[in-house]
Amino acid sequence: MAAETESSPKTVLTKPDSLVWSSTAVVTFHLIFCVLVIALTATGLILNDRNLECEASVEFASWQKLQITLVSSWAGLIFLACILVLLECWRRNGHTIKMIAGVTCVLTVIMVSSLIYLHKAETKEIQHFRERYLTFLPHMRRTKYVRNATCSLLTNVYSWQTQFQCCGLESHQDWNSFIPDSCLCNRGRSESGCVEFKHSLVYEKPCLPTVIDLLKTHNYPFWIIMIVWVSIVSSPLAITCLTLAGLIIWSFFFCMSWLMEDQIVWCKTCWRKKRVPVVFIRKENNNQALSRKQSSRDASGEHTNTEQEEEEQNTEDKPGVNPVKMITLPQLSRLQEGLDPPPVLHRVQNGPCMCILPPSTKIKDFYTVWIEEGSPLLPGDAILVDAHIPMKNCFWDKGHRYYDVNDIVWPKEPEKSEKSEKSEV
Incomplete structure (x- = not known):
């Protein structure tokens, strides 16, 4: 046991994965950018070193000193932060995400605050420069x-x-x-x-x-480099804030749609007329109904022993087309006026919720319409179903909920009562 422990000592470094390598790449990029900015500052390429006076201006000498101090401070802080992030990334069981988030927040606050202070200092120095020459104006006139x-x-x-x-x-x-x-x-x-x-x-x-x-224009390269530097450092924080803002906005509208389901339409006919679900059932005359009932009784008397097998086979052979048709309220009014019997109103509660929210207890209305095949009131794309042949699917959805009406269109209770009567006989 001791030999096994000595042969496999606990390592401080973690096994590299995609998160470790990506974090290392980001930290390396920040270090390279720091070195680049320091080199540009040392060579004076991003500093306003042009003197427009015969002697060095006091105002802009202090301004250039502030620029160099800012770049040096930022580089030192970011170098230290990169070292800490690297150590945490490669440490066993290290909290890489928390470290990156904390370091990004601290650096962003420090860099933005110092940049605002530097902008105020630049404005102040330019104002002093202007006032110095305006004070000399009366002497110049004399x-x-x-x-x-x-x-x-x-x-x-x-x-x-x-x-x-x-x-x-x-x-x-x-x-x-x-x-x-x-x-x-x-x-x-x-x-x-x-x-x-x-x-x-x-x-x-x-x-x-x-x-x-002209003095302000010569400071543009410095400000551009500083703003890009702040953007690079704060990019993880900005991406996180934008993602959270998007989730909050999406959750707000999602909850509003859930609470105001009657006012928001979650279908392709959005912003059009309100529609209601309808199931069209084929209407038969009395002779067809009697012959169908007689044939079904004869078949049930001859094949009583194989009733369960036939039910299973009929279940497998049910058509899979959804017969629910969404029609407008004017179409429903025409059906109510022109049909006898008129459309029958039913109420149904929604099925299981298709999202993370709990199911609602709201009740929705739908209609069953008995209509003859070929009737001018029958919509052209409507599906006629038989009252004795159940369909596999008979539902409509609205947003993240669906309403199954199969058992209402083809109720099972009459079948059970008919079977009980047969057993009594």
Whole structure:
């Protein structure tokens, strides 16, 4: 016994299956994506490193620092989460699904919260950048045009006007007493984008909105990568939420259809006129009925010993066509007016439920109609049945329930009473 225990020690790792391999593949994909994003951030391909001022801007230096901090934090958290998920996947009797669900929820909350914070920080930095130049606007209007070699806000404005073919911060009217050469438009008067101001042709486009839009555009690659990263991490949670939402919606409509069965039609004639089930029985004259009854009595007297075998054979030979016909209420009214006797109303309770819900105790109506073959009131596709030949199937369904009326159309009680009379004789 001890030898067997030593020869087969308990292993910590589980035997790999489809769940383990698929989880490992997903974790590996996340690790590869983390490495890719870190590489893109280190090379500056997704960072807005373009400086539109002669010196490094304080606002956008802090913004770029926030970007690098965010990428590093996300990568570290996802790397740690991937290691934990891998260990749980390969651990014997590990809770892989629970671990993936918990890690996905935590990472999604952290990443979405930090992304919202970063967006607010970007908006705040852009607002500070705009206010810094708007505060300088009164000084710019009083300053004479002197190009200095030192870096200043005015130098940045001159550079923007030359580079982006714009004039002024918010309008070309920001320059009161003089117009700098960088504002002068080299195009003709007939071309768009230029306007006449103080006997000069200047650029109509303001510079500050153009620069701010350009800064936002340069941040698009970073935001696209971050949103894709959040989508990849939260994809299991999103799929689970969508599945649960679909199940809840389906259950709601399913329960509503069960509770309001009379108002919802579960058949191909949905949204049409209401229909009722009818069984058409062949009506015979008195001579046919007497001859049939006499022949059946003679046959029963001659073959009394083989009655059980004949019943079994008749059961096997029953036609399998369902004779129940759904007709509209106007058709039923015409049958009630034109037939003698009129259609007979019966009530039946539904059979076993064909779903997970318990069966309902509701009672449904159906009609039996005695009608002659070839009658103009008989629908063209209706099936005529004989009153003495039961059918295998005689039911109709509605939604997830069905109503079997075989015993009502061909009752067994008269047969039993007839057999008891024979036994007494």
